[in-house]
Amino acid sequence: MIITIASGKGGTGKTTIAASLALSLAAEQSPPPLFMDCDVEEPNAHLFLHPRLDEQRDVALLIPSVDESKCTHCGKCAEACQYHAIAVLGQKTLVFPQLCHGCGSCTALCPEKAITEIPDRMGVIERGAAIAGISFARGVLDVGEPMAVPVIRQLKKWVMALPGQVVIRDAPPGTSCPVVEAMRGSDFLLLVTEPTPFGLHDLKLAVQVGREMGIPSGVIINRQNGSYPALDEFCFDYQLPVLLRIPFERVIAEGVAQGKTLVEIHPEYADRFLRMFIQIASLL
Amino acid sequence: MKIVLTSTSQDIESTIDPRFGRSAYLLIVDTDTFEYSAESNPGVAATGGAGIMAAQSVARLGVEAVISGDFGPNAFNALRAAGVGMYLYVDCLTVRQAVERFKNGQLEQVEAPTSAGHHGVGNR
Numbered sequence: 001m002i003i004t005i006a007s008g009k010g011g012t013g014k015t016t017i018a019a020s021l022a023l024s025l026a027a028e029q030s031p032p033p034l035f036m037d038c039d040v041e042e043p044n045a046h047l048f049l050h051p052r053l054d055e056q057r058d059v060a061l062l063i064p065s066v067d068e069s070k071c072t073h074c075g076k077c078a079e080a081c082q083y084h085a086i087a088v089l090g091q092k093t094l095v096f097p098q099l100c101h102g103c104g105s106c107t108a109l110c111p112e113k114a115i116t117e118i119p120d121r122m123g124v125i126e127r128g129a130a131i132a133g134i135s136f137a138r139g140v141l142d143v144g145e146p147m148a149v150p151v152i153r154q155l156k157k158w159v160m161a162l163p164g165q166v167v168i169r170d171a172p173p174g175t176s177c178p179v180v181e182a183m184r185g186s187d188f189l190l191l192v193t194e195p196t197p198f199g200l201h202d203l204k205l206a207v208q209v210g211r212e213m214g215i216p217s218g219v220i221i222n223r224q225n226g227s228y229p230a231l232d233e234f235c236f237d238y239q240l241p242v243l244l245r246i247p248f249e250r251v252i253a254e255g256v257a258q259g260k261t262l263v264e265i266h267p268e269y270a271d272r273f274l275r276m277f278i279q280i281a282s283l284l
Numbered sequence: 285m286k287i288v289l290t291s292t293s294q295d296i297e298s299t300i301d302p303r304f305g306r307s308a309y310l311l312i313v314d315t316d317t318f319e320y321s322a323e324s325n326p327g328v329a330a331t332g333g334a335g336i337m338a339a340q341s342v343a344r345l346g347v348e349a350v351i352s353g354d355f356g357p358n359a360f361n362a363l364r365a366a367g368v369g370m371y372l373y374v375d376c377l378t379v380r381q382a383v384e385r386f387k388n389g390q391l392e393q394v395e396a397p398t399s400a401g402h403h404g405v406g407n408r
Contacts, residue, residue, distance in 0.1 A: 078340065084333025089343045089366035096358055099333050 008202025010173030037138035051136035070114035077106035195228030294322035302353025305334030335359030
């Protein structure tokens with residue numbers, strides 16, 4: 001089973017909850033779960049799960065390289081490129097690597113065979129073992145690179161779950177392409193929110209993405225502090241099960257700031273996460 | 285000489301559009317006769333690479349110079365490859381005024397990108 005933890009709004013506690021769920025399952029299941037940090041722009045799950053990352057692989061995109069001696073500047077490549085990553089300007093054909101999505105259309109359509117593809121590194125994927133026997137993998141996008149999706153996609157291809165191994169994917173914040181890529185192929189979305197107007201607003205967006213992709217979802221309300229009826233009404237109206245409520249507590253904030261997960265701060269949470277997992281399994 | 289200016293409408297008396305890639309219109313003006321024609325800018329609705337799209341349009345028009353308020357790195361590199369001179373709107377309100385200032389040599393020529401770029405541009 002693949003569970004993806006997402007939120008819409010950033011800073012709601014995705015990674016804390018994902019790491020806590022992984023540790024709770026690791027104590028009960030064999031094999032322990034596979035944890036994938038898909039927030040490749042700013043991965044931080046290693047702060048909680050302390051993996052030893054002993055395998056690495058570069059992620060590169062194949063970008064076009066134009067042989068000007070063969071190019072007739074016919075413009076077919078520029079016409080084909082929906083990202084405007086290749087352009088014909090007078091007697092020059094220019095490539096803009098950071099707009100290129102590596103689809104290969106320009107290379108395939110060049111009538112003069114003037115385009116070859118060269119790998120352009122954009123990040124790295126890493127894997128190894130973390131605490132409690134958890135299999136750990138993550139992607140890291142290079143600084144200055146604009147596209148996270150290829151790194152997440154390569155990470156998903158490279159890391160295979162063992163038979164019966166639960167996969168926990170920690171998604172990036174937001175609802176744009178990298179989040180969609182992290183969600184794609186998941187069995188369940190665990191949407192972490194907080195009882196604030198911002199939390200609710202971005203939860204609505206995340207729920208819409210999940211619906212569009214046809215993936216069942218449930219909600220965790222983090223930092224619950226009194227009642228915020230609009231959030232509960234939204235979950236009720238959209239038939240979103242509220243699977244866990246975590247109170248707003250100073251001791252939790254202090255523990256997380258020290259790199260502890262919820263189950264290390266409050267050991268009784270391990271049982272709550274396991275019950276939540278059983279509830280998710282029963283929803284599928 | 286034929287030049288292109290980014291404008292907010294299709295008329296030479298219209299106000300300038302300071303954006304290059306996402307300007308509403310490209311106005312092609314003959315600096316001797318002030319005869320002009322307008323083209324809509326394909327970059328205006330692009331999800332990305334607007335500056336490159338607009339630059340390709342400008343290159344196809346075969347003009348010698350383009351006047352706008354901002355040239356990001358992609359647009360700058362594309363226009364330079366096409367051999368089109370780039371000039372900045374400085375203290376201009378209308379397209380006609382800008383053409384006059386250009387003819388008087390009062391507009392600043394651009395030798396490097398004038399902004400750090402928008403989406404899709406990092407630092408390598």
